[in-house]
Amino acid sequence: MTSIPTTVPEKKLHDENEPQIPVVEETAASGPIVEGKTVGTPYADDAKFKLRDVEVFYGESRAIKSVSLDIASNEVIAFIGPSGCGKSTFLRCLNRMNDSIDICRVKGTLELDGQDLYDPRQDVVELRARVGMVFQKPNPFPKSIYDNVAYGPRIHGLANRKSELDDIVESSLRKAGLWDEVKDRLDATATGMSGGQQQRLCIARTIAVSPEVVLMDEPCSALDPIATAKVEELIAELSESYTIVIVTHSMQQAARVSHRTAYFHLGHLVEVNDTSTVFTAPEHEMTESYITGRFG
Numbered sequence: 579m580t581s582i583p584t585t586v587p588e589k590k591l592h593d594e595n596e597p598q599i600p601v602v603e604e605t606a607a608s609g610p611i612v613e614g615k616t617v618g619t620p621y622a623d624d625a626k627f628k629l630r631d632v633e634v635f636y637g638e639s640r641a642i643k644s645v646s647l648d649i650a651s652n653e654v655i656a657f658i659g660p661s662g663c664g665k666s667t668f669l670r671c672l673n674r675m676n677d678s679i680d681i682c683r684v685k686g687t688l689e690l691d692g693q694d695l696y697d698p699r700q701d702v703v704e705l706r707a708r709v710g711m712v713f714q715k716p717n718p719f720p721k722s723i724y725d726n727v728a729y730g731p732r733i734h735g736l737a738n739r740k741s742e743l744d745d746i747v748e749s750s751l752r753k754a755g756l757w758d759e760v761k762d763r764l765d766a767t768a769t770g771m772s773g774g775q776q777q778r779l780c781i782a783r784t785i786a787v788s789p790e791v792v793l794m795d796e797p798c799s800a801l802d803p804i805a806t807a808k809v810e811e812l813i814a815e816l817s818e819s820y821t822i823v824i825v826t827h828s829m830q831q832a833a834r835v836s837h838r839t840a841y842f843h844l845g846h847l848v849e850v851n852d853t854s855t856v857f858t859a860p861e862h863e864m865t866e867s868y869i870t871g872r873f874g
């Protein structure tokens with residue numbers, strides 16, 4: 579994991595004549611963003627996700643513009659970029675969460691372990707068990723702590739008897755670092771937990787169905803620094819078994835938890851590289867502007 583960058587490029591003085599957000603999607607230093615270019619090192623055969631020329635439309639509006647990216651097994655990749663640049667939209671493509679938005683259309687090649695994610699024969703419920711998601715705001719069901727974690731295993735028939743279900747609930751809560759805090763009150767309602775506990779419960783609920791990938795959309799933005807630190811520790815532990823894609827507005831968080839970082843701007847994937855490289859020697863001037871706080 580990368581430490582907090584200390585050698586980010588120096589912040590440039592603000593020039594009053596310079597727009598805060600570039601209106602032309604081009605910079606003198608790095609040239610234009612080339613649509614359709616595969617950005618980053620393709621992992622070829624062992625890519626968990628192979629994403630090529632992905633475009634996402636909301637009605638006529640193109641929110642994701644020809645993005646190509648490979649995501650490897652067991653990597654933690656962070657998506658960063660200014661608000662509205664398409665991070666959540668792109669993340670949601672990875673388990674077809676965009677399907678529930680009527681006006682949303684996804685084009686391009688999106689493969690999980692070589693299989694077309696958007697094949698009409700793809701069972702979306704099964705897909706979302708393989709590719710779980712944790713949202714910005716903890717969203718536990720208004721049920722007991724136990725039933726929140728047992729929900730997925732019950733739906734997917736993962737336990738034949740109560741003792742097996744108990745084991746899954748315990749091991750998921752342990753992996754989420756929550757077991758010791760809740761083991762004596764598993765029947766208590768989940769909505770009575772603190773925000774940080776609720777978010778770790780949602781992570782336990784996600785991993786209870788043994789996903790291969792966990793998508794996290796700003797999972798710590800509603801949490802205090804202590805709860806954030808716990809979730810970040812958890813991400814590091816989970817990365818031993820799962821592929822994790824995390825959207826974050828915190829550069830420090832991206833630097834702490836991710837192996838690679840992808841920078842998005844106005845629907846383009848501008849740059850993807852090792853996290854330390856993105857934060858210390860970004861290839862593109864737009865990335866540098868964002869990470870040094872010139873816009874975003």
Ligand SMILES: Nc1ncnc2c1ncn2[C@@H]1O[C@H](COP(=O)(O)OP(=O)(O)OP(=O)(O)O)[C@@H](O)[C@H]1O
Nearest residue numbers: 636641659660661662663664665666667668679681
């Ligand atoms: N359900 C929707 N219907 C129509 N347009 C949408 C919808 N969701 C997102 N958009 C548009 O798609 C673009 C990308 O939005 P998205 O939410 O993916 O950005 P983001 O990078 O996640 O932003 P933030 O950092 O604020 O969460 C924006 O222009 C947004 O207005």
Ligand SMILES: [Mg+2]
Nearest residue numbers: 665666667795
């Ligand atoms: Mg978002």
